[in-house]
Amino acid sequence: MRLSKKILLPYVVQIIFLACVSLYVVFRFSVRQYAFTALVETLSRQMMLIDEMGLLERELQTDSLSYVMTRDPATLVHIRQLQERTGQVLSALGDLTEAQRGMELLDAYAGGRAKTETMRQRLMEAVRKGEQPSVNFYMDKWLILARLDQARIADFSVHMNTVLHRELEMGGVLTEEIIRLLLILTLIAILFLLFLSFYLRVSVVRPLAMLTERANKIAGGQLHVPVGFSGRRDEIGELGAAFADMARQLQATYANLERRMRQRSGELAVSQEQFKRAFQDSSVGMMLLSPAAGWINVNRSALDFLGYGREELFRHEPRSLVHEEDSPAFIEELGRLLSGEMRMSQMEVRLLHRKGFPLWTLFSVSVVRSKEGKPLYFIAQMQDIHRRKVELLAQSEFVALASHQLRTPLTALRWALGRAVRVFRGASADERLLREAYKASTQLAAIIDAMLTISRIEAGKVRIQQEAVHVRDFLYALKEENRDEWAGKHLTVSIIVPPQMSVHTDRDLFHECVMNLFSNAIKYTPQGGAITLEARREPRHVILSVSDTGFGIPDREQQRVFTKFFRGENVVLREPNGTGLGLYLVYIIVRILGGHVSFRSREGQGTTFTVALPEKPSDH
Amino acid sequence: MQNRIAAIVGAGTLSLFVLLALAYAFWRTRGPMPTVTLAYPQLLSSALLYVAQENGYFAERGLDVRHAPFPTGRDALEEMLKGGADVAVAYESPMLGQVCRGEDIVALTKIHSSDRDTGLVLRDADVASLRGKRVGVPLGTNAEFVLAQLLHFSGLQPSDVVIADLPPSRVVEAFRSGEVFAAAVWNPLLQEALAAGGRGAHVLFSDVYTEASLLLAKRASLSERGDSFVRLLRALHDAELYVSSHPEESKRIVAAALPQVSLEQVDTLWSDFDFRLGLDHVLVASFQMQAEWLDHADRGCPSLPDVSTLVDPSPLRLVDAAAVTVFQLTVP
Numbered sequence: 032m033r034l035s036k037k038i039l040l041p042y043v044v045q046i047i048f049l050a051c052v053s054l055y056v057v058f059r060f061s062v063r064q065y066a067f068t069a070l071v072e073t074l075s076r077q078m079m080l081i082d083e084m085g086l087l088e089r090e091l092q093t094d095s096l097s098y099v100m101t102r103d104p105a106t107l108v109h110i111r112q113l114q115e116r117t118g119q120v121l122s123a124l125g126d127l128t129e130a131q132r133g134m135e136l137l138d139a140y141a142g143g144r145a146k147t148e149t150m151r152q153r154l155m156e157a158v159r160k161g162e163q164p165s166v167n168f169y170m171d172k173w174l175i176l177a178r179l180d181q182a183r184i185a186d187f188s189v190h191m192n193t194v195l196h197r198e199l200e201m202g203g204v205l206t207e208e209i210i211r212l213l214l215i216l217t218l219i220a221i222l223f224l225l226f227l228s229f230y231l232r233v234s235v236v237r238p239l240a241m242l243t244e245r246a247n248k249i250a251g252g253q254l255h256v257p258v259g260f261s262g263r264r265d266e267i268g269e270l271g272a273a274f275a276d277m278a279r280q281l282q283a284t285y286a287n288l289e290r291r292m293r294q295r296s297g298e299l300a301v302s303q304e305q306f307k308r309a310f311q312d313s314s315v316g317m318m319l320l321s322p323a324a325g326w327i328n329v330n331r332s333a334l335d336f337l338g339y340g341r342e343e344l345f346r347h348e349p350r351s352l353v354h355e356e357d358s359p360a361f362i363e364e365l366g367r368l369l370s371g372e373m374r375m376s377q378m379e380v381r382l383l384h385r386k387g388f389p390l391w392t393l394f395s396v397s398v399v400r401s402k403e404g405k406p407l408y409f410i411a412q413m414q415d416i417h418r419r420k421v422e423l424l425a426q427s428e429f430v431a432l433a434s435h436q437l438r439t440p441l442t443a444l445r446w447a448l449g450r451a452v453r454v455f456r457g458a459s460a461d462e463r464l465l466r467e468a469y470k471a472s473t474q475l476a477a478i479i480d481a482m483l484t485i486s487r488i489e490a491g492k493v494r495i496q497q498e499a500v501h502v503r504d505f506l507y508a509l510k511e512e513n514r515d516e517w518a519g520k521h522l523t524v525s526i527i528v529p530p531q532m533s534v535h536t537d538r539d540l541f542h543e544c545v546m547n548l549f550s551n552a553i554k555y556t557p558q559g560g561a562i563t564l565e566a567r568r569e570p571r572h573v574i575l576s577v578s579d580t581g582f583g584i585p586d587r588e589q590q591r592v593f594t595k596f597f598r599g600e601n602v603v604l605r606e607p608n609g610t611g612l613g614l615y616l617v618y619i620i621v622r623i624l625g626g627h628v629s630f631r632s633r634e635g636q637g638t639t640f641t642v643a644l645p646e647k648p649s650d651h
Numbered sequence: 652m653q654n655r656i657a658a659i660v661g662a663g664t665l666s667l668f669v670l671l672a673l674a675y676a677f678w679r680t681r682g683p684m685p686t687v688t689l690a691y692p693q694l695l696s697s698a699l700l701y702v703a704q705e706n707g708y709f710a711e712r713g714l715d716v717r718h719a720p721f722p723t724g725r726d727a728l729e730e731m732l733k734g735g736a737d738v739a740v741a742y743e744s745p746m747l748g749q750v751c752r753g754e755d756i757v758a759l760t761k762i763h764s765s766d767r768d769t770g771l772v773l774r775d776a777d778v779a780s781l782r783g784k785r786v787g788v789p790l791g792t793n794a795e796f797v798l799a800q801l802l803h804f805s806g807l808q809p810s811d812v813v814i815a816d817l818p819p820s821r822v823v824e825a826f827r828s829g830e831v832f833a834a835a836v837w838n839p840l841l842q843e844a845l846a847a848g849g850r851g852a853h854v855l856f857s858d859v860y861t862e863a864s865l866l867l868a869k870r871a872s873l874s875e876r877g878d879s880f881v882r883l884l885r886a887l888h889d890a891e892l893y894v895s896s897h898p899e900e901s902k903r904i905v906a907a908a909l910p911q912v913s914l915e916q917v918d919t920l921w922s923d924f925d926f927r928l929g930l931d932h933v934l935v936a937s938f939q940m941q942a943e944w945l946d947h948a949d950r951g952c953p954s955l956p957d958v959s960t961l962v963d964p965s966p967l968r969l970v971d972a973a974a975v976t977v978f979q980l981t982v983p
Contacts, residue, residue: 132973136976139933146858146859164806168803168804168805168806171803171804172804172858172859175859175940176859178936178939178940179859179861179933179936181932181936182931182932182933182935182936183932183933185932185976185977185978186931186932186933186976186977187976189931189932189975189976189977189978190973190976192978193972193973193975193976194973197972
């Protein structure tokens with residue numbers, strides 16, 4: 032039998048037993064008590080009536096009435112009244128008597144009384160008629176009948192008295208019986224509980240305690256402790272068997288784990304040695320930094336690059352090796368890595384050589400995390416880009432200088448060509464040539480402006496002047512500024528912007544950026560198209576988008592959109608005057624403003640460029 | 652395993668010894684059954700005796716009963732008084748007659764009662780017309796008391812008629828032959844006499860008398876034979892219950908026990924009898940009436956006995972307490 036049933040069954044049996052016995056006792060006691068009380072009341076009432084009847088009968092038997100029968104009306108009336116009263120009492124007794132024997136006795140009495148009454152009437156008749164012989168005979172008979180009535184009522188009285196006493200004794204017996212029953216019940220319940228307690232201790236508690244003790248030994252490392260209960264097929268037996276299985280599996284797992292740990296330890300040692308060698312012997316400079324940007328390790332190449340010995344380098348904070356102009360961006364980048372915002376960062380920073388001069392470095396950093404995601408350390412690679420960077424800066428400076436130097440003669444050239452176009456208006460052949468030359472000079476000026484701006488930015492010579500720019504006013508001003516262009520092509524320009532929205536940024540660069548996007552949209556949207564300028568706020572960023580219903584960018588060219596001199600194949604013939612520098616300029620402006628730019632385009636349907644800029648200056 | 656077998660064998664042996672000891676003790680305590688000689692009239696009124704005997708109730712109650720049947724209770728009582736029986740069954744009249752002669756006897760119980768058993772059969776006349784005529788009756792029986800009552804209530808004295816003392820067996824023939832003009836007797840002789848009387852014969856019963864046949868014993872024997880009498884009463888009580896629940900079977904038993912009575916007669920008369928044990932005030936009142944009659948008739952009863960002492964309800968109370976409704980003796 033299952034243990035749960037074993038435990039449950041005795042309780043159920045006991046509960047049923049107790050319930051049945053209790054119900055029996057209560058029922059028996061209450062029913063009998065009620066019946067007993069009612070019966071005793073009835074019998075008591077009956078005894079009173081019987082006593083009255085006996086008295087009436089005796090009064091009829093008195094000598095004054097029985098033997099001295101006269102014509103005195105008072106005597107006759109008295110006898111009649113006594114008879115009537117006995118009749119009433121008899122009737123009352125009949126209502127109260129229920130027991131068979133009692134009823135038989137009462138019936139016998141009633142029958143006798145009927146005879147007595149008949150005889151009385153005859154006697155009275157004889158008395159009234161004065162028939163003395165008849166009076167004597169009737170009197171004798173009446174006396175005998177009355178005496179028998181008295182005897183019968185006495186029998187009835189004794190019988191009912193016996194019944195009453197028997198019931199009273201039964202009441203006492205019943206009480207004793209109930210007390211005895213309750214005592215027996217209590218004794219049985221106590222014995223049963225003792226047995227149950229012993230049974231549970233032997234069947235359940237002791238095996239469980241044994242299991243607990245063995246579990247503690249196993250937990251203490253004694254894996255070979257014997258477990259299980261042979262011969263038991265209940266839950267305890269199953270528990271013991273499961274426990275034995277668990278112990279065996281634990282032993283096997285433990286042995287396997289030991290073997291694998293030995294294997295893994297060897298592998299780990301090899302791996303650590305390999306990593307150590309790769310780290311130390313790498314031709315690329317490498318650093319391991321703590322999450323708080325403290326030193327953990329640095330390899331030989333990095334030490335050589337920076338000109339330090341290991342101990343000497345470790346006396347300096349890592350951040351103190353970063354050029355002061357690059358330090359804020361460097362710190363911010365590390366913070367983003369720690370927060371999980373990005374997994375890897377690549378930045379161009381200037382590290383300070385031991386002798387104090389800066390060295391341009393491509394610094395690639397990632398975070399190594401635990402399984403729980405907790406940052407363990409930074410691992411950084413330093414790539415020496417100093418020579419290339421210096422050359423690039425020199426090149427940018429040259430371009431800037433050249434552009435600046437070209438602008439003055441080009442301005443003079445444009446002015447002269449413009450003047451010539453107006454002077455030679457009407458001379459068709461010369462005018463067309465002059466007009467083409469003027470347009471070419473204008474485009475050249477635009478290219479030179481763009482190149483100048485790009486060069487200045489790349490050379491790091493642009494100083495960002497942050498201020499609050501009211502976006503709504505800004506966009507409406509931009510729309511008005513270009514009215515001739517979009518109105519001339521019958522374009523619809525819509526602006527969607529929250530009323531009080533502003534962004535902290537450099538107004539000129541922001542204008543250059545948005546102007547380029549808006550200008551492209553006008554340029555590459557056919558007649559009657561639509562342009563939408565929309566601004567909205569997102570957490571920590573202001574989003575500005577420029578959408579058009581223009582020619583779109585072919586899918587195959589979308590990855591080159593932000594490169595220098597990019598122009599879509601589908602628009603070169605339609606609009607030959609583009610410089611190919613506008614989107615690249617947008618890209619680098621957004622970068623130095625701390626934001627990012629993206630686009631979504633389908634050829635023939637239109638393009639949407641989206642610029643996300645930090646909302647606050649601290650986010651730059 | 653061997654220990655278990657040894658334990659089982661040991662327990663079995665011990666149990667056997669205990670059983671043998673109990674059987675021996677039971678046999679020693681049981682002993683031989685007491686013997687009671689019972690004298691009684693061979694009448695329908697003795698039905699409980701026949702049923703108890705037939706159904707083995709006496710033996711069941713541990714009593715060996717020896718039967719001494721007689722034509723009348725009067726004869727049975729005389730047998731007991733002579734020492735021929737331990738107990739006797741008789742009606743009140745013979746009992747009171749013996750009490751008046753100084754015999755110290757008590758009634759242990761009624762075994763029947765009836766008010767239509769003993770009567771007067773007569774031809775073409777009422778009781779008043781019996782003056783000077785010959786009336787047959789077994790003297791010393793309750794039939795004589797019934798006759799006296801009927802004469803009295805008709806304005807006659809026993810001396811106004813000629814009393815012929817007849818044995819019961821002769822009553823019917825004497826009435827048929829005209830030897831007597833009327834006869835007082837009990838059933839079934841009463842019915843036989845009625846049949847023999849032919850056209851005009853009729854029966855009168857007293858309307859103030861209920862007869863009873865009584866189990867009588869000498870007062871002196873109560874102390875030494877009390878246990879036997881209780882056993883006897885228990886057997887009769889068993890018979891009473893059987894008669895109540897199996898009336899038809901009881902009639903057949905009684906008819907078989909009375910050769911001179913047919914089953915048809917038993918069946919006809921059965922409803923006039925109340926076969927129940929009991930001691931009550933009606934019986935005591937009946938004693939009183941008969942004692943007064945004996946005194947009044949100058950039948951040699953020098954002093955009227957205290958009739959309430961003529962019953963001893965103690966044995967019956969042990970058997971069936973509800974059957975005892977007389978209480979004079981229980982209150983000192």
